Amino acid sequence: MGKKLMRGWSVVAFGFVVLIFSACPSDAITCPEAIKSLAPCQDFLVGDAAKPSPFCCAGVQSILSQAGTPETRRDLCECFKKAAAAGGVKIDKAKQIPNSCGISLPVPIDPNVDCSK
Template sequence: MEMGYCWGRMLASVVVLAVIATVPAPASGVIECLKSVAKMDQCMPFLVGNTEKPSNECCSAAQELDKVAAGSSKDRKALCECLYQSFHPLPLNYEYAKKLPNLCQLSPYFPPFTPNDQCNK
């Protein structure tokens, strides 16, 4: 494994943990923001552009959250707000991030990773 990849992964994990500490309480009973962000940590190497495709663990985590997002519009919005607030400050590669739903076979309900808040759409 390359040293740059290890440092990048460690830095991304530290940043995610720092962001988790500032995430507000969940808006819905089903969405647990901290757990959702922790699950998506599996996707950080892909979302920041360190790997060209998401890992199986990343897709598995995203698919679990996709099922929650498909449950109701309230859950979908809560998950979207949680992920946006948690990941927006990070140096995401948005070209890669927009490929995640297709690469992991997610539904249209999965919140987009975008530089702008899309949670009310």
């Protein structure tokens, strides 16, 4: 009887895990979460750091891994355009991040990029 009960609870627990992960898509990163992930890039993007830190690169990579849908990428594109304009980001330095971090971005780093495409 104890094994059957334990097996039953295991099935229920597994069902909850599946339900939780299906209800919360992993690629649904929000603008505030993305901006927070880029906090380690601040010294490079608005300051005098010569290159992005490994933590900056990890933050960018984390955002990319969570931006799995076109809608999420469009939302993040708009988010970053607004944040860059408001935060005094040096665009020439921002354009260096993909090469410096060894990553490929789905959209160009350009303040005039059309995020709807």
